[in-house]
Structure formats: C-alpha cells, structure tokens
Amino acid sequence: MRDTTSMLPLIVRDLRLEMDGRTLLDVPLARIQNRQRNVILGPNGAGKSLFLRVCHGLIAPTSGRIEYTLPVSATEIRRKQAMVFQKPVMLRRSVRANFTHALAMAGVGWYERRRMADEAMAQFGLSGLADSPARVLSGGEQQRLAIARAASLGPDLLFLDEPTSSLDPTASRQIEDMLDVLHERGVTLVLTTHDLGLARRFADVIFFFHNGRLVEENDAERFFTQPETEEAKAFLEHRLFW
Amino acid sequence: MQQDAVPISSILSLLTGDGGNFLGIIFLSLQVTITAVTCAGLVGLPLGAGLALVRFPGRTVIIVLVNTMMGFPPVVAGLAIFLLLSRSGPLGELGLLFTPKAMMIAQFVLVLPIIVALTRQTIEDLWTEYQDHMTSLGAGRLRSIPTLLWDARFSLVTTLLAGLGRASAEVGAILIVGGNIAGFTRTMTTSIALETSKGDLPLAMALGVVLMSLTLVINSLAFGISRVGARFSGKS
Numbered sequence: 001m002r003d004t005t006s007m008l009p010l011i012v013r014d015l016r017l018e019m020d021g022r023t024l025l026d027v028p029l030a031r032i033q034n035r036q037r038n039v040i041l042g043p044n045g046a047g048k049s050l051f052l053r054v055c056h057g058l059i060a061p062t063s064g065r066i067e068y069t070l071p072v073s074a075t076e077i078r079r080k081q082a083m084v085f086q087k088p089v090m091l092r093r094s095v096r097a098n099f100t101h102a103l104a105m106a107g108v109g110w111y112e113r114r115r116m117a118d119e120a121m122a123q124f125g126l127s128g129l130a131d132s133p134a135r136v137l138s139g140g141e142q143q144r145l146a147i148a149r150a151a152s153l154g155p156d157l158l159f160l161d162e163p164t165s166s167l168d169p170t171a172s173r174q175i176e177d178m179l180d181v182l183h184e185r186g187v188t189l190v191l192t193t194h195d196l197g198l199a200r201r202f203a204d205v206i207f208f209f210h211n212g213r214l215v216e217e218n219d220a221e222r223f224f225t226q227p228e229t230e231e232a233k234a235f236l237e238h239r240l241f242w
Numbered sequence: 243m244q245q246d247a248v249p250i251s252s253i254l255s256l257l258t259g260d261g262g263n264f265l266g267i268i269f270l271s272l273q274v275t276i277t278a279v280t281c282a283g284l285v286g287l288p289l290g291a292g293l294a295l296v297r298f299p300g301r302t303v304i305i306v307l308v309n310t311m312m313g314f315p316p317v318v319a320g321l322a323i324f325l326l327l328s329r330s331g332p333l334g335e336l337g338l339l340f341t342p343k344a345m346m347i348a349q350f351v352l353v354l355p356i357i358v359a360l361t362r363q364t365i366e367d368l369w370t371e372y373q374d375h376m377t378s379l380g381a382g383r384l385r386s387i388p389t390l391l392w393d394a395r396f397s398l399v400t401t402l403l404a405g406l407g408r409a410s411a412e413v414g415a416i417l418i419v420g421g422n423i424a425g426f427t428r429t430m431t432t433s434i435a436l437e438t439s440k441g442d443l444p445l446a447m448a449l450g451v452v453l454m455s456l457t458l459v460i461n462s463l464a465f466g467i468s469r470v471g472a473r474f475s476g477k478s
Contacts, residue, residue, distance in 0.1 A: 058377055078380040089375035092393040092474045101389065105379040135476025 006156060007068040007080060008034035008188055010055065015064030017054060017212075025050050027064070027214040030207060032157075032190055037183055039199045039220070040192040042209035043240060048192035049086065051209065052159050055190070056083045079106065082155040086162045088146035090134040095126060095145055098134045102149050120152035124178055140171030147178050151187070158182065160191040164198060176202065196236070200224060208232045210240070252444035257451065263425065264445070268452055271429040274342055274416070275409040278349035283402050286354050290361025291391055295369060295383040305362065311355030316348075320415030323348050327419065340421035345429070348415040353405040360401040364394045396471025403464040410456060 010032040017025035025047045032038050032055070040048045053059045055066060057078065068077060091098050099117035108116060121127045124144055129137060134145060143163060150158055163179070164172040179202065183189060193199055199206065203220035210231045218228060227233045234240035256264050293305065325331050327339040327347075338344045368390050369383075376386045391398065413431035420427035422436055430449045437446040 056378065058374060075380070083374075083378045085374055085378075089372060090476070091372075091375075091389070092396075092471075102379055105376075105381045105385075105389075133474045133476065135474065 005070075006034050007070045007072050007077065008032065008157060009069055010157070011067045011069075012055065013065045013067065015054065015066070016062050017050060017059065018062045023212060025054065025061070025212050027051065030214055030217055032188065033205065035183075035186055035188055036204040037179075037202055038188070038190040038205045038207065039203035040190065040207045040209060041194070041196075041199050041203075041235075042192075043194055043235065045211075046209040047212035048194075048209050049161050050212070051207075051214075052083070052161055052190065052192055056081060056159050058083075079153075080155055081157040081159065082150035082153050083159040084143075084146045084150050084161065084163060086165065088142045090137070090142055090145070092135060093133070094131050095134050095137070096121065096130040098145060099149055099152055102153060106153050116152055120148050123181075124148040124151075138171075140167050140174065143167060143171070143175055144178065147175065147182075151178075151182055155187060157188045157190070160189065162192055162194075164195065165193070172198075208235070210235070253448045253451065256445060256448040264448065266425060267428055267430055267433050267449065270342065270427075271410065271431070274345045274429060275349060275406065278346045278409050279353055279402060279406045281346070282350050282353040282357050282405055286357030286405075287361050287391060287398060288387065290358040291365045291387045293358065294362045294365035295387060295390075305359075308355050308359045308362070312359050314352060314355065315414070316352055316412050317414035317418065319351050320348055320418030323351065323415065323419050339419060340423060340427060342420070342427055344419040345416040345427060348419045349409040349412060352412060352415060353409050356405050356408060357401055360404065361394075361398060364397045364401065365390050368394050396467055396474065399467050400464045400471075403460050403467075407457065407460055410453070410460070 012027050012030040012032075014029075015025060015027040016023060040051060042048050050059065054061050057066075072080070091101055093101065096114075096117050099120055100113045103113035103116055118127070118130075121130055124147070126141075126145060126148060129141065129145075134142065137145065147160070147163065160179075164175050167175065176198070179189060179191075191202075199220070203223075206216070206218055206220050206223040207214060208216040208218070208223070208227075208229070208231070215231045216223065216227065216229045218232075223232065224236065227236060231240060293301070293308070323344065324339065326333050327336070327344055328334055329339070338347070365387075369386070372386065372390065372393070376382075376389065381389070411431065413435055416427075416429060417432045417435065420429070420432065422428050422432040428436075430453050434446045434449050434453070437443070437449075
C-alpha cells in the first residue's frame with residue numbers, strides 16, 4: 001500500500017493545544033495512513049474538530065509536530081490538502097464561480113479553471129445549478145458543492161468536519177456516495193463524526209477522542225467488536241456521559 | 243394667497259428648462275459630487291478593507307478616529323481646506339481656492355471617512371465568515387481583499403450611495419472653499435442658501451425640488467441594489 005510519491009502517512013507527535021491554561025487537545029501519537037478512510041469519532045466537545053483544524057494548519061498547536069513522510073514545502077502541503085467545514089462557506093456568487101474562485105486561489109489559469117469547474121459539477125450532479133447563487137441552495141446541495149469544490153482542487157488529503165451532521169438521510173446518502181467516489185480515486189479522507197452508523201459503514205480506521213484526548217486508534221473492525229479502552233466501550237454502548 | 247401664484251408658476255418654468263443658468267447649477271453639482279464620491283470610493287474601499295484585515299499597532303486608534311471623522315462638521319472641514327488652499331497656505335501655490343476642484347477636495351474629505359468606516363465594518367464581518375475557507379485555500383488576509391470586496395459588492399454600493407447622499411446635501415464646506423461664484427462654483431445647495439437669504443424663493447424652491455428628487459433616486463437605487471444583494475446572500 002505504501003505509495004512512494006505520497007506525502008502520507010501523516011504522523012502527529014506529542015500534539016498539545018492549550019488555551020488559558022486548559023488543555024484542549026492531547027494527542028501523543030496518531031498516524032493518518034495513505035488512501036484510508038479515517039474517522040475521528042467521539043462525543044460532542046471531544047476535540048474532534050480542533051484536531052482536524054490543527055492537522056489542516058488552521059490552528060497552530062501549543063506544542064508537538066505534524067510530520068509528512070516526504071519532505072515537502074509548506075505551500076505544497078497546503079496545495080495537497082483541502083477541508084470541508086461543518087457549516088460550508090458559500091461565497092456570494094454563482095455555484096460555478098464558487099468553483100472557479102477556489103481554483104483561481106490555487107493558481108489555476110482562466111480557461112483551465114472553467115473547464116475544471118464544469119467537470120467537477122458534472123461529476124457530482126451540480127451542473128443544473130451552475131448559474132444559481134450558491135447561497136440559495138438547500139443544505140444538502142451546499143454540502144455537495146463544498147465537497148465537490150474541495151475535490152476539484154485535486155487534494156491527496158481531504159478533511160471533512162461533520163459532513164452529514166445537519167442533513168436528512170437522503171442528503172447524507174448522497175454525501176457518503178461522493179466520499180466513496182473520492183476514496184476510489186485514491187484521496188485520503190479524514191472526517192469527524194459522532195454518528196456511529198456513519199462510522200460503522202464508512203471507516204477503515206477509527207480515532208476515538210474523549211475530553212480532548214486521543215483515547216484509542218484502532219482498525220475499524222476491531223474497534224467495533226473489541227474496543228481496547230473503557231471509554232470506547234462506554235461510547236459504543238451509549239453510556240459515555242462525560 | 244395671491245403671492246403664491248407667482249412662485250409656483252416660476253418654479254414650473256424653471257423646472258421645464260427656462261434659463262440655462264438653472265441647468266448649469268445642477269450640472270456643476272452633479273459633476274462635483276460624483277467626482278468626489280468616485281475618488282473617495284477608489285481610495286476608501288481598499289483602505290477600508292485593509293483596515294479591516296491588516297493588523298498593525300495603532301489600528302484601534304485609527305478606527306476610532308475614522309469613525310469620529312464620519313461626523314466631521316462640514317464647515318470645519320471647509321475651514322481646514324480653506325486654510326490649506328488659501329494664497330498663504332501650504333497648498334496656495336496650486337491656486338485651487340474658489341474653483342470646482344476645491345469643492346471636490348472638500349467633499350472628498352467629507353465622504354472618505356464614511357466609505358472607509360462602513361467598508362471596514364462590512365469587510366470585517368464578511369472575513370469572520372470567510373476566514374477558514376480562505377485560509378484553507380492558502381490565501382492570506384491581503385490576498386483575500388479582492389474576494390471580500392467583490393462578495394460585499396452590494397453592501398459596498400450602498401456605502402457609496404450613502405457617501406453620495408452626504409456629498410450632494412452638503413453646503414457648508416463647498417460654500418467656504420468654492421465661494422459660491424455665479425456660473426463657476428455655484429451649486430444647488432449653495433444657491434438655495436443664497437437665494438433664500440436674497441428672497442428669490444422660486445429659484446431656491448425649484449432647486450430644492452431637484453435636490454429632493456435626486457435624493458429619492460439615490461435611495462431607490464440603494465434599496466433596489468440591497469434587494470438584489472439579498473438574493474445572492476440567500477436571504478430573499
């Protein structure tokens with residue numbers, strides 16, 4: 001499975017994030033493997049989103065390191081990864097312009113970005129909405145736009161923060177289908193969720209967080225059948241309250 | 243009662259275009275105001291966006307000062323520019339005092355703080371929404387300015403129209419630096435002030451009607467644009 005051209009696996013070492021003397025995040029060691037579906041699981045307030053933001057480089061950790069396998073520059077690391085936020089950020093423009101803007105920021109030329117935008121919209125069933133203002137789309141359509149927009153940048157590593165948490169079952173299904181397509185394309189996916197159903201269907205690897213601490217990193221199948229920690233066991237049995 | 247008949251008919255005859263002087267006054271007013279607001283927009287929009295996004299020492303002080311300048315009394319601004327442009331003043335060499343250019347400068351100075359302050363507020367609010375996305379795309383604060391200005395376009399047009407409203411209604415500053423010279427620096431507002439004190443009420447009232455109509459047009463535009471903007475921001 002080891003891909004010598006990939007900057008992954010990403011290894012997080014001794015990561016701590018502190019604010020006003022409180023420890024918000026404590027991750028001694030985490031390995032995000034190439035081409036895997038990584039699920040950050042845990043109850044609300046477990047630090048899942050914070051971990052994602054720190055990995056993506058939006059928040060600087062208080063201490064610790066985020067190491068990529070290949071020695072790549074900061075700009076290249078940025079180029080090779082993308083993130084979809086819990087509340088998707090929709091520019092006050094048409095759907096198409098949301099794509100072309102992101103591609104322009106990534107340095108793609110004028111003609112090329114129109115072509116790539118049309119391609120991404122066609123691929124994820126958004127072509128019919130190309131000229132609608134992005135902000136009048138439904139929640140599910142906005143989430144699809146956000147994921148397709150991130151995917152159009154061609155990242156190796158895609159972070160998704162609670163991608164289906166506010167959607168109805170049909171829209172969630174569509175999002176999961178999109179993620180399957182990206183997985184088949186070889187994109188490494190890292191998503192946070194507190195939804196056990198989604199985690200069971202989707203995950204290859206589980207990172208279980210509780211109170212800001214990475215409690216357990218385990219193969220998904222083993223995690224759901226024989227969790228190694230008490231906290232994980234409690235969470236799976238719906239009796240983890242704090 | 244008998245007195246009224248005369249002014250109303252003379253107002254009408256003025257409005258229907260009798261007397262080239264009347265149209266000249268309107269034209270000069272529009273020219274001065276639109277030039278001043280355009281220049282203030284070209285300077286103020288990027289300045290406001292920069293002030294919203296760039297962090298530097300003394301930024302808070304500048305924001306408070308700019309907000310204070312929004313309420314700058316026009317006659318004081320007029321006085322300051324008068325002193326700058328007067329023969330013995332630092333810019334006296336340019337010979338700008340009592341010319342339309344001096345009036346443009348005065349209105350520019352009055353409108354600029356409004357545009358900078360409102361732009362800063364708008365862009366700062368939009369940035370809190372866009373920050374994560376732009377950072378994720380690898381665009382820093384400076385590189386995000388064009389994106390933010392474009393996405394705030396509807397609010398910013400309203401901001402420019404607010405500046406236009408202030409400039410077109412302003413009288414104190416342009417009276418001082420323009421001198422209200424007939425046919426040269428006489429605008430709608432300065433004429434109204436002069437003609438009213440002279441007792442030529444028909445001309446003053448006719449100009450008042452035009453000025454009111456202009457304000458109505460500006461406000462209708464602002465309203466229409468904010469409606470279109472609401473559609474793009476998903477609030478329709």
